[in-house]
Amino acid sequence: MPSPYRASFLPALLTLLLMAGCGGADLDPDDHDHDHDHVYHRLTVWDGELEAFARFELHENSGRIEGNLYLTLHDQPMPKPEADEAIGWIRLGSGAEADEAQLKLDAPGRARFELFFGDSDQVPLTVGLRWNGGERELMLGGVDRYAGDPVSPELDLREYEKESQWRLSFAASETEPRMVAPVVRATGRVGIDERHALTVTAPVDGEVTGAGGAPLPAPGSRVSVGAPLARLSPTLTGEGSWVAERTAYLQARDSFERAQRLREADAISLGDFQSRQREYEQRRAGYEGLTGDLGRGGVRMHDEGDRLLLSAGRTAVVTRLHVGPGTAVRRGDPLLELHDPDRFWLHLLAYADELDGLGEIAGIEVEPRRGEAFSVGEGAFQILGREGPGDAGGTRVRVTVALNGGDAGLRLDQPVRVGLFGQGGDDHLVVPRSAVFDEHSHKVVFVQHSGDQFERRMVRTGSTADGWTVIVEGLEPGERVVTEGVYPLHLATGDLEIDHGHEH
Secondary structure (H helix, E strand, O other): OOOHHHHHHHHHHHHHHHHHHOOOOOOOHHHOOOOOOOOOEEEEEEEOOEEEEEEEEEEOOOOEEEEEEEEEEOOEEOOOOOOOOOOEEEEEOOHHHOEEEEEOOOEOOEEEEEEEOOOOOEEEEEEEEEEOOEEEEEEEEEEEOOOOOOOOOOOOEEEOOHHHHHHOOOEEEEOEEEEEOOEEEEEEEEEEOHHHEEEEEOOOOEEEEOHHHOOOOOOOOEEOOOOEEEEEEEOOOOOOOHHHHHHHHHHHHHHHHHHHHHHHOOOOOHHHHHHHHHHHHHHHHHHHOOOEEEOOOOEEEEEOOOOEEEEEOOOEEEEEEOOOOOOEEOOOOEEEEEEOOOOEEEEEEEEHHHHHOOOOOOEEEEEEEOOEEEEEOOOOEEEEEEEOOOOOOOOEEEEEEEEOOOOOOOOOOOEEEEEEEOOOOEEEEEEEHHHOEEEOOEEEEEEEOOOOEEEEEEEEEEEEEOOEEEEEEOOOOOOEEEEEOHHHHHHHHOOOOOOOOOOO
């Protein structure tokens, strides 16, 4: 018959073994950190260039909170001080019952804390910071000992840890109303500025060869100052013969130099000397007219003896070639065309009724590629003309705009979209252009709710100007949106649907 002591001992032993398997008895189940999901409370304050974000667990039974304080300064983690010293303090509660601890950064931007409730169950959490000789006190918010788990909002919030944000170029800012000028949208193409274009013509009769044996520069290629364009092998005889012009000049120069020596020896009459001088000056003018700078300085001619070298007098782009190696040309025949790479005309089409209501055009925004744009302010462009109708329906007109220099690498015949902006305007809610993300034909922004929680929200957008996009619907003033690092955030917080091929 089993002993009653043995019968009572076995269940007790089994209980002890189970407790040992769990790491021992735990008088406060809220205090252990394994075999349960961490539930975090969050409090965040943005104060100018500073973000203070506390993420902590609330332990009701033991009456304490523990977690991390993340400090972001100018979108970067606050650096650790050189000495192992506190950067400030964190306090739970107020008055004599408050529990306060020193803040030391365990890593750049991160400090761990543990604080206990006093007699009050609903108290403020406050942070005091010291850096660069200054001090700042921030009230993060209220903490309720018996709040339980955080109430999950109806919003679908995605978490993106603070350390990952710091590793990226990541920033966010509050939405704000700004004055937005009225705008008319136009489409068109880039053309050369005809006022800064040059047709290079043959200065003499001859045959075209490549410069230095190289092929002629191709249309669209960029040539710098002094770059060879082409060489001409002049004809030996003929009305436009370079050889005849050059020979006559050299003979007149030699004759004049000999006359100078004879005049010094008083071996030539004054009349004969002056006659040779006039002949030399006339021949020199003709020779120099075929060398040096031509075409308002756009092309330079160089005497290479039996050939003439044509080189670029300024930086340019080759628009068109009229000849090839071996082509025979007469004086005045076109060789090639050049244009200034920093000066263009925009040939646009815009709706006539919209343009009539716009008034004076005060600025433009050029979008050479989708999602990329640059603004051109007053004085940096010129409206050259408006003609109409510009299409078969008669609803649009042609508008020609001259850009006065250095405009984001535009190229000839490139299609562009252009915003023509009027003066004045109305206040609209705007966000930086970089904050808006295209997702499956929808416009999306990421609204920041705490230091590491974001809401993916669809919005309806209006016009974009000077780097700002109007939000017609979907945001309220003061909401905080991500402005840098949008695409990495999209990748990190997007839903991934994985087909395993079977059911669990």
